[in-house]
Amino acid sequence: MFSERLEIAAARVAGHLRDVLADYPDQPVVDAMRYAVQGGKRLRAFLVMEGAALHGVAPEQAVQAAAAVEALHAYSLVHDDLPCMDDDDLRRGLPTVHVKWDQATAVLVGDALQTLAFDLLADARTHPDPAVRIALVSSLARASGAAGMVLGQAQDIAAETAGRPLTLKEITALQANKTGALIRWSAEAGAVLGQADTGPLRAYASALGLAFQIADDILDVEGDAEKAGKRLQKDAEAGKATFVSLLGLEAAKVRAQNLAAEAEAALSPYGAAAESLREAARFVISREN
Amino acid sequence: MFSERLEIAAARVAGHLRDVLADYPDQPVVDAMRYAVQGGKRLRAFLVMEGAALHGVAPEQAVQAAAAVEALHAYSLVHDDLPCMDDDDLRRGLPTVHVKWDQATAVLVGDALQTLAFDLLADARTHPDPAVRIALVSSLARASGAAGMVLGQAQDIAAETAGRPLTLKEITALQANKTGALIRWSAEAGAVLGQADTGPLRAYASALGLAFQIADDILDVEGDAEKAGKRLQKDAEAGKATFVSLLGLEAAKVRAQNLAAEAEAALSPYGAAAESLREAARFVISREN
Numbered sequence: 001m002f003s004e005r006l007e008i009a010a011a012r013v014a015g016h017l018r019d020v021l022a023d024y025p026d027q028p029v030v031d032a033m034r035y036a037v038q039g040g041k042r043l044r045a046f047l048v049m050e051g052a053a054l055h056g057v058a059p060e061q062a063v064q065a066a067a068a069v070e071a072l073h074a075y076s077l078v079h080d081d082l083p084c085m086d087d088d089d090l091r092r093g094l095p096t097v098h099v100k101w102d103q104a105t106a107v108l109v110g111d112a113l114q115t116l117a118f119d120l121l122a123d124a125r126t127h128p129d130p131a132v133r134i135a136l137v138s139s140l141a142r143a144s145g146a147a148g149m150v151l152g153q154a155q156d157i158a159a160e161t162a163g164r165p166l167t168l169k170e171i172t173a174l175q176a177n178k179t180g181a182l183i184r185w186s187a188e189a190g191a192v193l194g195q196a197d198t199g200p201l202r203a204y205a206s207a208l209g210l211a212f213q214i215a216d217d218i219l220d221v222e223g224d225a226e227k228a229g230k231r232l233q234k235d236a237e238a239g240k241a242t243f244v245s246l247l248g249l250e251a252a253k254v255r256a257q258n259l260a261a262e263a264e265a266a267l268s269p270y271g272a273a274a275e276s277l278r279e280a281a282r283f284v285i286s287r288e289n
Numbered sequence: 290m291f292s293e294r295l296e297i298a299a300a301r302v303a304g305h306l307r308d309v310l311a312d313y314p315d316q317p318v319v320d321a322m323r324y325a326v327q328g329g330k331r332l333r334a335f336l337v338m339e340g341a342a343l344h345g346v347a348p349e350q351a352v353q354a355a356a357a358v359e360a361l362h363a364y365s366l367v368h369d370d371l372p373c374m375d376d377d378d379l380r381r382g383l384p385t386v387h388v389k390w391d392q393a394t395a396v397l398v399g400d401a402l403q404t405l406a407f408d409l410l411a412d413a414r415t416h417p418d419p420a421v422r423i424a425l426v427s428s429l430a431r432a433s434g435a436a437g438m439v440l441g442q443a444q445d446i447a448a449e450t451a452g453r454p455l456t457l458k459e460i461t462a463l464q465a466n467k468t469g470a471l472i473r474w475s476a477e478a479g480a481v482l483g484q485a486d487t488g489p490l491r492a493y494a495s496a497l498g499l500a501f502q503i504a505d506d507i508l509d510v511e512g513d514a515e516k517a518g519k520r521l522q523k524d525a526e527a528g529k530a531t532f533v534s535l536l537g538l539e540a541a542k543v544r545a546q547n548l549a550a551e552a553e554a555a556l557s558p559y560g561a562a563a564e565s566l567r568e569a570a571r572f573v574i575s576r577e578n
Contacts, residue, residue, distance in 0.1 A: 024435050029443035033435060079400060084392035087522050101371035104446050107396065111368060113433030114400065118407045122427035130420040137426055138411035144311050145404030146322060150397050154318035157393050 051190025340479025441467025
């Protein structure tokens with residue numbers, strides 16, 4: 001059920017991004033944007049679509065917010081892959097944008113994908129009430145800017161030159177910014193669109209986001225690079241502190257399992273309707289990519 | 290009168306950006322953001338403040354939109370200065386962000402400044418009516434993304450490897466995207482905030498934006514690098530087509546003067562109240578930086 005619904009959400013948001021970008025000028029930079037938004041797990045899109053469904057929001061509205069967060073996520077990956085950042089040449093099993101095009105194009109593609117995210121949210125198709133759209137714009141800006149995702153990325157880079165590994169507390173705070181903020185936004189967006197209480201989905205996403213990152217660190221150690229579609233064991237090579245290096249592999253697995261259980265428990269107000277979100281929590285800690 | 294009002298707008302927007310960024314986490318990436326938004330002519334901020342004043346919009350609201358467009362402009366400069374783009378080490382008379390910090394920080398600073406622009410517009414201090422804020426978010430996204438400023442930058446980069454210089458028509462279209470779109474947004478923002486007809490300010494800004502770019506090309510040939518605070522004669526060195534190379538220096542000057550006059554004429558509905566905007570049009574074609 002979960003994997004099916006994930007696939008449906010992924011196909012829907014991919015189609016929507018394709019449609020939206022079809023209206024853009026036929027230029028190499030737009031081709032590279034189309035390339036950059038392809039593929040990926042689409043977990044953030046799924047969270048938006050499921051959260052929206054729980055609140056009776058029309059999929060035509062939800063897909064706008066889902067496409068926005070996937071565009072924003074794609075921008076962060078394109079910039080993160082740059083030689084001056086993580087220097088990755090493979091992403092989602094394909095050459096990264098700066099490898100397939102060049103660095104200048106990769107900078108501009110990331111810039112334009114961020115803009116696209118806010119453009120999508122501001123569009124009337126997202127919600128008829130401008131106040132709801134503004135709430136989404138504002139919260140996405142907070143989640144992704146210098147007090148959210150970008151702060152986490154900067155903290156991550158700073159950690160490499162800090163001369164000492166991060167503590168568990170520091171790495172938890174870093175990840176809450178770097179990946180957690182966007183996952184929280186995704187899970188909450190449906191409640192915002194439904195003008196409902198965001199509390200339960202926020203609690204769910206906070207636990208889910210941390211479980212996701214711990215699982216990522218486990219995958220970096222135990223994973224299969226081919227299945228993951230990206231280079232692995234980079235953190236160990238770089239001598240970076242991770243949840244695995246700090247907690248040990250077995251304790252990290254237990255912690256991820258506890259967080260997944262915590263995420264599931266947070267959904268109790270929704271009863272059986274939230275079953276696929278519960279499955280998502282179990283998926284996040286067992287995925288191979 | 291104009292230079293005084295430009296100075297007041299510049300000081301006001303600089304103070305506002307300082308206040309806004311004071312609330313951000315004390316991190317190197319935020320220090321670099323504070324650095325990147327310093328200085329500059331603040332022409333875009335001035336256009337917002339003056340356009341707002343013409344429509345009776347409170348300066349406390351206008352300064353939010355002015356700060357937003359200056360943050361967005363600063364992001365584009367930080368990314369444009371990167372080694373993979375224009376590779377500039379001097380901007381506004383100071384070392385560029387990637388020189389003073391590093392390239393990764395410059396990428397993140399640009400990313401976060403773009404986010405800040407949308408965050409500022411979405412804030413209730415910009416306008417009590419969310420519909421007005423959404424209109425500003427939406428129009429800024431259109432002006433700056435892959436159908437606006439970023440498209441212009443990509444066209445500019447593509448021109449370098451095109452094997453032939455651009456035609457006058459192509460360079461006019463390129464500049465309308467690269468610098469024109471943001472200048473138009475700035476001039477129109479006051480009318481949007483005042484929920485008034487944007488037509489006259491749009492016509493003014495279209496002529497002003499092109500005059501600005503022609504003047505930039507003239508400055509690149511005739512200017513004093515010290516006064517300009519940046520490296521000059523780059524276009525000639527790179528063999529790039531400019532308004533000067535296409536029209537000749539004297540004809541370019543005449544064209545800029547005609548456009549400035551056209552910009553002034555577009556303001557006739559505002560009468561004497563728009564005098565400082567008229568002076569701005571004259572300033573744009575006579576500036577030394």
